[in-house]
Amino acid sequence: xxxxxxxxxxxxxxxxxxxxxxxxxxxxxxxxxxxxxxxxxxxxxxxxxxxxxxxxxxxxxxxxxxxxxxxxxxxxxxxxxxxxxxxxxxxxxxxxxxxxxxxxxxxxxxxxxxxxxxxxxxxxxxxxxxxxxxxxxxxxxxxxxxxxxxxxxxxxxxxxxxxxxxxxxxxxxxxxxxxxxxxxxxxxxxxxxxxxxxxxxxxxxxxxxxxxxxxxxxxxxxxxxxxxxxxxxxxxxxxxxxxxxxxxxxxxxxxxxxxxxxxxxxxxxxxxxxxxxxxxxxxxxxxxxxxxxxxxxxxxxxxxxxxxxxxxxxxxxxxxxxxxxxxxxxxxxxxxxxxxxxxxxxxxxxxxxxxxxxxxxxxxxxxxxxxxxxxxxxxxxxxxxxxxxxxxxxxxxxxxxxxxxxxxxxxxxxxxxxxxxxxxxxxxxxxxxxxxxxxxxxxxxxxxxxxxxxxxxxxxxxxxxxxxxxxxxxxxxxxxxxxxxxxxxxxxxxxxxxxxxxxxxxxxxxxxxxxxx
Numbered sequence: 042x043x044x045x046x047x048x049x050x051x052x053x054x055x056x057x058x059x060x061x062x063x064x065x066x067x068x069x070x071x072x073x074x075x076x077x078x079x080x081x082x083x084x085x086x087x088x089x090x091x092x093x094x095x096x097x098x099x100x101x102x103x104x105x106x107x108x109x110x111x112x113x114x115x116x117x118x119x120x121x122x123x124x125x126x127x128x129x130x131x132x133x134x135x136x137x138x139x140x141x142x143x144x145x146x147x148x149x150x151x152x153x154x155x156x157x158x159x160x161x162x163x164x165x166x167x168x169x170x171x172x173x174x175x176x177x178x179x180x181x182x183x184x185x186x187x188x189x190x191x192x193x194x195x196x197x198x199x200x201x202x203x204x205x206x207x208x209x210x211x212x213x214x215x216x217x218x219x220x221x222x223x224x225x226x227x228x229x230x231x232x233x234x235x236x237x238x239x240x241x242x243x244x245x246x247x248x249x250x251x252x253x254x255x256x257x258x259x260x261x262x263x264x265x266x267x268x269x270x271x272x273x274x275x276x277x278x279x280x281x282x283x284x285x286x287x288x289x290x291x292x293x294x295x296x297x298x299x300x301x302x303x304x305x306x307x308x309x310x311x312x313x314x315x316x317x318x319x320x321x322x323x324x325x326x327x328x329x330x331x332x333x334x335x336x337x338x339x340x341x342x343x344x345x346x347x348x349x350x351x352x353x354x355x356x357x358x359x360x361x362x363x364x365x366x367x368x369x370x371x372x373x374x375x376x377x378x379x380x381x382x383x384x385x386x387x388x389x390x391x392x393x394x395x396x397x398x399x400x401x402x403x404x405x406x407x408x409x410x411x412x413x414x415x416x417x418x419x420x421x422x423x424x425x426x427x428x429x430x431x432x433x434x435x436x437x438x439x440x441x442x443x444x445x446x447x448x449x450x451x452x453x454x455x456x457x458x459x460x461x462x463x464x465x466x467x468x469x470x471x472x473x474x475x476x477x478x479x480x481x482x483x484x485x486x487x488x489x490x491x492x493x494x495x496x497x498x499x500x501x502x503x504x505x506x507x508x509x510x511x512x513x514x515x516x517x518x519x520x521x522x523x524x525x526x527x528x529x530x531x532x533x534x535x536x537x538x539x540x541x542x543x544x545x546x547x548x549x550x551x552x553x554x555x556x557x558x
Contacts, residue, residue, distance in 0.1 A: 043193065044201050044223045044258070045114040049075065051264035061104035062268045062285065069104050071264060074111070081112035081180070083187025085143070088166060090118065095139050095203065097121040099132070099154060100147035102249045102269040105170040105180065107257070109145040117193035118143075120202040121215075122250035126537030129153055131213070133160045139203050139215045139415055145180075148172045197221040203415050206347045215415035216347040223258070225382050225408040229352045230259040232381045234341065237288055237315040241265040244281055244290040246273040251538045252320055255351055256291045265289065273539070275299040279309040286313035294324045295539040298477055301331050302500050314339045320351060323446055323464055325471030329373050330365065338362050344376035344444065349410045349430055353383045354444050374468070375443040376436075383407035385444055387437055392427035395437075400447060403436045404429035435462065452543065454483035456491045459521050463543075466524065469517045470495050473510055475503035478533055481524065482547040485554055495524040496546055498533045505529070 048071075051058075056072035063069075085096070096113045098120065100106035113120045121139050123132045136144075136157060143166040146154040151169065155176045158164055167177025193199075198219050205213035241263040247253040249269075257267050268285045270277055273296045281287060292300075297319060300306060317336055320343045324332075332340055338358045345351040356377030364372030379385040386394045387401040395401045410430040413421035424431050435447045448462040455461075463481040470479045477500040483491030499505060507527035514523045534542045 042224055043114070043195055043199075043220050045111060046195075047227060047258075047261040048111055051261055055264040058264045059266045060264075061107060062266060063104055064102075064269060064271050067104075069108075074104070074108050077105075077108045077184075078111040078115055079190055080184040080187055081109060082115035083190050084184050085112060085116040085118060085187075086191040087186055087188050088143075090142055090166065092117065093119060093200065094143060095119045095121050095141045096143040096145065097123050097136055097141045098145045098250075099123040099125065099150050099157070100145070100170060101125050101149060101271050102245055102253070103147055103170065104267075104269065106145070106147065106249065107254075107267070109168075109170060109180075110254075114201060115193070116191055117199065119200050122202070122204065122254070124205070124248055124250045124537040125150065126248065129156050129160075133157055135205055135213055135215070136161050136164065142166065144168070144177075145170055146176075148174065151176055195220070197224070198412070200412065204347050204350075214417060214420060217412040217415050218350070219412055221408050222350065222411065226255075226350055226352060227259050227262065229380045229382050229409065231262065233352065233355045233357070234316055235358065239286075239288055239313065239315065242285055242288045242313070243267045244270065244278065244285070244287040246270040246278050246281070246290065247292055247296065248538060252291045252293070252318075252351065256289065256318060260289060275303040276305055279303065279305050282314065283310045288313055289316045289318070290314070291318040291320065293539045294319060294328070295478060295535065295541070297324070297332055298328055301328060301335060302477065306335055311336055316341060318343060320344065323374075323376070323468075325468050326370060326373050327468075327472040329361070330370065333361055333365055342376055344446070345409065346432060347411075348424065349383075349405055349407060349432070352380050353385055353405050353407065353409060353432075354378060355380050356443075372443065375439075375445050377444065378442045379444070383409055385438075386429070388427070388429065388431075397438055397440050400435060400437045402450060403432045403434045403444065403446070405432065406430065452482065454491050454493055456483065456486070456493060456521065457489045461493055461522050466493060466495065466514075466518060466522055469514055469522075470497060470510070470524075472517070473497075473505065473513050475499050475505035476510070477501075477503075478541060480533060480541050480543040480546050482543055482550075484526075484547075484550040486525070489525075492525040493522060494550070495527045496533065497527060497529055498531070499529060 052071040052075045058071050059068045060071045060074045061069045096118045145168050148171050168183045173179050202218050203215040243265045245253045317340045342356040343352045344354040354377040364370050384406045388404045389401045448464045452463045466481040477498045479497040481495045484494045486492035510527045
């Protein structure tokens with residue numbers, strides 16, 4: 042199936058169902074959204090854009106941005122999401138690398154759109170989603186130029202979108218997804234996640250350019266109502282869950298931690314939730330226990346990346362409850378078992394699949410895996426060695442088939458000849474009752490080569506000295522893994538999707554060194 046077919050099937054079954062609820066409470070039905078997307082798709086097809094043109098969308102979470110995205114799919118063009126929290130330079134670089142020809146933008150970003158136009162010689166068409174503009178056309182002007190809808194063949198390998206990699210260690214690469222990628226992702230979701238009899242209401246609080254937008258598209262077969270928030274503020278999220286009877290939502294761990302620390306959490310009615318998806322980074326075990334106690338048996342975790350989206354593995358709500366009952370809660374440190382349409386293994390550096398319990402790189406084979414990096418055959422070949430997709434994550438599988446992520450390959454610390462995986466240390470640091478978030482990495486040390494260091498952000502109103510944190514950790518981690526030094530920062534730098542920029546923090550301590558390990 043084409044990706045747009047999932048949306049159209051839900052429209053045919055539930056035309057009057059609300060598809061989008063805006064922050065100002067304006068509501069748009071599935072029938073209205075379909076009609077608008079058809080008008081825009083016809084205009085795209087009537088324009089000078091090539092049949093495989095790249096069309097970017099630059100907007101906060103907004104119904105018109107979603108509808109423009111649907112129109113791009115309907116017209117058979119390629120959606121290029123731009124994160125509203127990126128710098129102009131980063132977005133311009135990504136647009137240039139993906140050869141974007143058309144930009145749909147929200148009026149809030151008119152000034153940025155002008156700068157993008159000035160820095161992008163290939164950008165010939167600009168359309169403002171929500172009003173008149175001096176930068177290109179308004180959406181009403183553009184949509185009026187359409188004639189008839191294009192007839193797009195059902196090609197599993199037709200490119201649907203190019204999504205940016207995380208970009209926490211350099212310029213983002215573009216991962217190419219096809220109709221087959223999406224069909225596999227949607228089938229994987231619905232074969233994994235428990236179903237509910239209640240109407241599906243999805244809270245889109247994190248940026249629609251990433252996990253929240255992907256979940257919205259995965260929920261299309263259920264004719265989900267998508268409640269849009271401008272940003273994932275903890276208080277706003279809690280209020281929206283209760284007000285709209287939210288059933289499904291995705292949030293990264295950093296937002297979860299803020300919610301757990303918020304005073305309104307215990308006062309909020311969370312009973313409507315049936316599926317709370319956490320992904321993007323491993324969740325600290327102690328925080329996960331808090332979350333399960335607060336939200337109940339609705340939390341699930343998935344593992345994927347831009348190159349193989351979201352659901353290579355799945356840790357179900359039942360798995361979480363089982364982990365709570367285990368003496369050491371070890372299962373809560375897992376990212377789950379491989380999903381129905383994915384094979385996930387552990388590989389050594391020579392391409393051999395490792396047996397149960399041995400640590401190596403997590404690799405995958407699946408139709409979830411991207412077609413490749415856009416216009417980057419060298420990087421594609423590198424990540425596809427031995428006929429497997431290489432995630433760059435270090436992990437192992439236990440005898441029940443659960444996958445455990447130990448670290449990113451480049452984040453391992455070698456101190457005094459011992460390997461220290463930073464994720465393990467971070468889990469321990471996050472168990473401290475005063476710690477909100479942290480980053481653990483190696484710093485230069487004359488004696489040890491690298492010494493383990495932690496930079497922490499405390500919970501609002503909390504107080505803890507570096508010495509107290511180190512004393513807390515030593516009985517848990519022992520002498521080798523316990524950070525030699527701890528620093529307390531007011532705020533940790535984060536990426537536009539909320540990931541702690543460990544590399545940016547780490548680089549401060551390696552300046553002037555001839556090498557970074």
